[in-house]
Amino acid sequence: MEEIFYIADRSSIDQAQDLLSQYGLMAIDEAAARSRHYRELGNAIRFCEWRQIERFLSVLTQDVAIGTVH
Template identity: 35%
Template sequence: MQLLAIHDRGSLEDASSLIAKFGDDAVVEAATIADRYRDNGDLNLFCRWRQVERAIMLLQLEDVVGEVH
């Protein structure tokens, strides 16, 4: 599995908020928000919310992925 970089703290904060509010369905909610921005032609916010979606997936992992130092 290739790890993804999360580039800003805001994405992690949004991911944490969605997890707190929607639980396991948080990733679906982030994807829905991203799709809404894509449909409206706002590619910057579309990309940002896709990053939030990836952050949610990473935060919800139960196993260790990658190297542990």
């Protein structure tokens, strides 16, 4: 199965949790806005980080299991 998202470290998960606390289901949109902001600034590293957080949040909000369930 193709990898859906990549989380480099714990701080990305903490940022995703903070977004969920502040924005609820709109957290995905907020992460997308932040990734666009960094893309416009030319900051590829922060763009990729926020893009992966956006993908991670998308997976978290699904009602079904994604990937292997143990």
